[in-house]
Structure formats: structure tokens, C-alpha cells
Amino acid sequence: MPHAGQPPAPGRRRESTTAGPGPGWxxxxxxxxxxxxxxxxxxxxxxxxxxxxxxxxxxxxxxxxxxxxxxxxxxxxxxxxxxxxxxxxxxxxxxxxxxxxxxxxxxxxxxxxxxxxVRRNRHVFRPDGSLQETFPDTIAEIVASYDAVKAAEKPERTTPFDGVPTSLPALTLAAKSLDRARRAGSAERAEPGGDGRAAAPQHGRWRSEGGQGMTEAEVGEALFAVVRRAAEAGVDPEQALRAAVRRFQQRVTEENDTG
Known part of the structure; x- marks a missing residue:
């Protein structure tokens, strides 16, 4: 097997001291x-x-x-x-x-x-790690609670996109950026022009708030068609989408600064 650099000198042989199979072994x-x-x-x-x-x-x-x-x-x-x-x-x-x-x-x-x-999920745990007596009934309550704790832990993050790795694949970066913007309550949404019809996966389908839906297969075919058109036009779809995400993040950041 290949290895990087000069390996350290082998140490002395050490016998195993851990007991055989049993609970917690x-x-x-x-x-x-x-x-x-x-x-x-x-x-x-x-x-x-x-x-x-x-x-x-x-x-x-x-x-x-x-x-x-x-x-x-x-x-x-x-x-x-x-x-x-x-x-x-x-x-x-x-x-x-x-x-x-x-x-x-x-x-x-x-x-x-x-x-x-324990700290991030205060909707489930008390500060001492014991369970709360009651739990939220909606995902929205859970997300709001989690995001509030995370924001308090990282006050140095001033935009919804701080902490999102820019090295993510373009599609993942785009999806995460849209999610961060929505969770931050930004008016800039998933649809071009910011009309607010943000899509989310529901039981294998992608639905907007307007009720129109696409299956996962349909979304895949639509994305593949865009990639094909980009290739025919001599455009790198990865770079093009990254540039679009950067523009989106900039719009949301400026909107939050002036809002």
C-alpha cells in the first residue's frame, strides 16, 4: 500500500489487553x-x-x-x-x-x-441533559428552536451563508443556500425573481407552495436537460451554477443588510 512521507520508527510490540466479546466490548x-x-x-x-x-x-x-x-x-x-x-x-x-x-x-x-x-436540541433536552416534559408538535418549532441556539453560539456569523463550505458540489451548494435563506426569513426565495414559491421534497415529490409538483425523476430529467444544453453551448454547468449561487447569496445578504 502507498504511504505519504517518511513513516516513524515502529514501536515495540504491545499485546492486546481488551477482553473478548461481551457487552460494550x-x-x-x-x-x-x-x-x-x-x-x-x-x-x-x-x-x-x-x-x-x-x-x-x-x-x-x-x-x-x-x-x-x-x-x-x-x-x-x-x-x-x-x-x-x-x-x-x-x-x-x-x-x-x-x-x-x-x-x-x-x-x-x-x-x-x-x-x-443536548445544547442544540433544547426542544428535547433540559440543560442538564434530562428530557423535557413536553415536545414540539411541528417541524417549524423545532427548526426555529435549533436555529436560535446555533445563532447564539456563533454570533460572528452575520449572513445566512456563513459556515456553508464553498467547496460543496454546485447543486448541493445551491440547495443549502436556498434553505439557509428560507430559514433566515429572507424575502429572496427559490424561484427566480423571489416570488416566494420555495420548493421542498415531500414523499418523493418536489412541491411548491402553489401546489405544483414534480417527481424526483422529473426533476432529474430537467436538470440533465439543462446540463445537456450547457454542454451544447460550451458552458461549464458547475461553474455557471456556482456563479448563480454567488449572485443569489449576494442579493440575500444585501437584502438583509438593508431590510
């Missing part, structure tokens, strides 16, 4: 295996955060493909489990790299995630 054993790979496998020992990025992206895409193309058969369940494991391996490796530097370990990552979920 899997995660401690997994952490131990990752640590031993870092110590005794030259390829794994040479990995860095930077060299792992391509694998993280690849594994995420493979997981997405398993979800999008899978069905309910046993083979598909096994494939999904395997792809989830591959993504988890990436998380464990990044955490292990930081543990070796004395910064944090996987337990700290898990603890931070637990605290974040």
Missing part, C-alpha cells in the same frame, strides 16, 4: 486496534490529517451511494453497515492523530458531540 477493542495499527503498520503510521482527506471524501461518497442505491435485502444491509464502518474508521484515525499529539482523544470527540446535541 466493540468500541474499546476498535480503539485498541486503531492504536496498534498506528504503532505497527508503516502505512497507517504515515497517515496525516491531510493525506486522509481524500479517503474521507471517498468513503462519504461510497456511503451515500450505498444509501441511494440500496434496498431492503440482507446484502444491502451488510453493505450499509460496511460503509458506515469505513466512515467511522476515518473519524477514529483523525481522533487518534490528535491523541498522539496530546490534544484530545475519541472519547473527547464523543463527549463533545453529546454536549452539542
Amino acid at each position: 466493540a468500541v474499546p477493542r476498535l480503539l485498541e486496534v486503531v492504536a496498534q495499527l498506528r504503532e505497527h503498520c508503516l502505512w497507517t503510521a504515515a497517515l496525516t490529517h491531510e493525506s486522509l482527506v481524500e479517503y474521507l471524501v471517498e468513503e462519504a461518497h461510497e456511503l451515500a451511494e450505498a444509501i441511494e442505491t440500496g434496498h431492503t435485502g440482507q446484502a444491502d444491509v451488510a453493505e450499509l453497515r460496511g460503509e458506515l464502518a469505513d466512515v467511522l474508521f476515518q473519524v477514529l484515525l483523525h481522533a487518534r492523530l490528535q491523541e498522539e499529539r496530546g490534544h484530545f482523544d475519541f472519547d473527547a470527540v464523543a463527549a463533545g458531540l453529546t454536549a452539542k446535541l
Whole structure:
């Protein structure tokens, strides 16, 4: 297997100390295996955060493909489990790299995630982590609560699009930008000209507030037709859509500044 850079010298052999199968054994054993790979496998020992990025992206895409193309058969369940494991391996490796530097370990990552979920989802949890007595009846209430907490945590974000990675694929970037604008209450909506008929997926169909709908297949065909026309015109559809998203974000930002 290829490896990046000069690997560190192999450490001494360390015997396994984790007990065999039993309640709660899997995660401690997994952490131990990752640590031993870092110590005794030259390829794994040479990995860095930077060299792992391509694998993280690849594994995420493979997981997405398993979800999008899978069905309910046993083979598909096994494939999904395997792809989830591959993504988890990436998380464990990044955490292990930081543990070796004395910064944090996987337990700290898990603890931070637990605290974040409790803090962000105050519609479910009290500040001490216990459950609320009642829960919201609508998604709108949940989104409003979640967004309010997130906004309070990150006051440095001044536009709805702060924190959205610009490296996202153009279609994903466009969809997320539209969603952020809607959730921020911007008057600039999904339809050209800002007429407010924002589309959202409902049970396999895309519907606007006006009631008109398109199936997922119809949306796909429409997008493919646009790509075909762009190719015939010698236009890169990825770049064209990115430019359109930038213009959209600029309009929304200026609208919020003057609104």
C-alpha cells in the first residue's frame, strides 16, 4: 500500500489487553486496534490529517451511494453497515492523530458531540441533559428552536451563508443556500425573481407552495436537460451554477443588510 512521507520508527510490540466479546466490548477493542495499527503498520503510521482527506471524501461518497442505491435485502444491509464502518474508521484515525499529539482523544470527540446535541436540541433536552416534559408538535418549532441556539453560539456569523463550505458540489451548494435563506426569513426565495414559491421534497415529490409538483425523476430529467444544453453551448454547468449561487447569496445578504 502507498504511504505519504517518511513513516516513524515502529514501536515495540504491545499485546492486546481488551477482553473478548461481551457487552460494550466493540468500541474499546476498535480503539485498541486503531492504536496498534498506528504503532505497527508503516502505512497507517504515515497517515496525516491531510493525506486522509481524500479517503474521507471517498468513503462519504461510497456511503451515500450505498444509501441511494440500496434496498431492503440482507446484502444491502451488510453493505450499509460496511460503509458506515469505513466512515467511522476515518473519524477514529483523525481522533487518534490528535491523541498522539496530546490534544484530545475519541472519547473527547464523543463527549463533545453529546454536549452539542443536548445544547442544540433544547426542544428535547433540559440543560442538564434530562428530557423535557413536553415536545414540539411541528417541524417549524423545532427548526426555529435549533436555529436560535446555533445563532447564539456563533454570533460572528452575520449572513445566512456563513459556515456553508464553498467547496460543496454546485447543486448541493445551491440547495443549502436556498434553505439557509428560507430559514433566515429572507424575502429572496427559490424561484427566480423571489416570488416566494420555495420548493421542498415531500414523499418523493418536489412541491411548491402553489401546489405544483414534480417527481424526483422529473426533476432529474430537467436538470440533465439543462446540463445537456450547457454542454451544447460550451458552458461549464458547475461553474455557471456556482456563479448563480454567488449572485443569489449576494442579493440575500444585501437584502438583509438593508431590510
